[in-house]
Every structure is written in C-alpha cells, then in structure tokens.
Amino acid sequence: SGPHYPYPAAWGIYKEPPADEFLVHNLEHGGVIISYNPKQIKDQELTQLQQQARSLSYFNGRIILTPRLNLDTAIALTAWNYLQKLNRYNSTAVKVFYDTHIVRGPECQQGLCPG
Known part of the structure; x- marks a missing residue:
C-alpha cells in the first residue's frame, strides 16, 4: 500500500517497469504483480514465466509481469x-x-473489481 496515481497501469507483460505509483493501484484493484530480476533469472525460466503469465491472464487478466533491476531475489510475487x-x-x-x-x-467486492 502507499501513495499512488489515480489510475492503474495497463495489465500485461512489460519490458520496462511501470512506476510503483501505478502498480500500487493495480494491487488495490485485485491484481497480482510478478516482478523478476533479469540478472538473477535464466532465459529459459523467463520464457516459462512469460508463458505462464499469459496463460493465467486468460483466467483473469489482472496480472502484470515486469522486470525489476533492484529486486533482491530472482522473482517476487x-x-x-x-x-x-x-x-x-x-x-x-x-x-x-x-x-x-x-x-x-x-477495492474488490465478491470477486468484482474496478478497472
């Protein structure tokens, strides 16, 4: 939680990370954010993670996959x-x-969330 922009980032897979102020709003709207450190994840694992994020988004599109260079681990959910x-x-x-x-x-009520 914390200060954030009045609107969330678009859901999806990013090559460049959105500002944290967007992402906080995405979390508030019931999203899951998967961050990864490109220096700590193998190319094959990143490909698998991207495929899984796409697959999960078919069930519910409230997912963001984004790089995060200052992450202290390979992946953070x-x-x-x-x-x-x-x-x-x-x-x-x-x-x-x-x-x-x-x-x-x-901001979600009985599985229904805003934008």
Missing part, C-alpha cells in the same frame, strides 16, 4: 498485503499465489 520471494522459477508456487490472491484487493 506481489498482491495486496502479500509478498512471496522465489530464488528461481517455480510454476506451482506462481499458480498457487495467483489462485490465492487474484481479485482480493481492497
């Missing part, structure tokens, strides 16, 4: 009030985190 760090790609951990936290932000 973030939802409103939740953070899970991964030293390497783990498809099961990503899926469980997503299933547990998607559409659970403070």
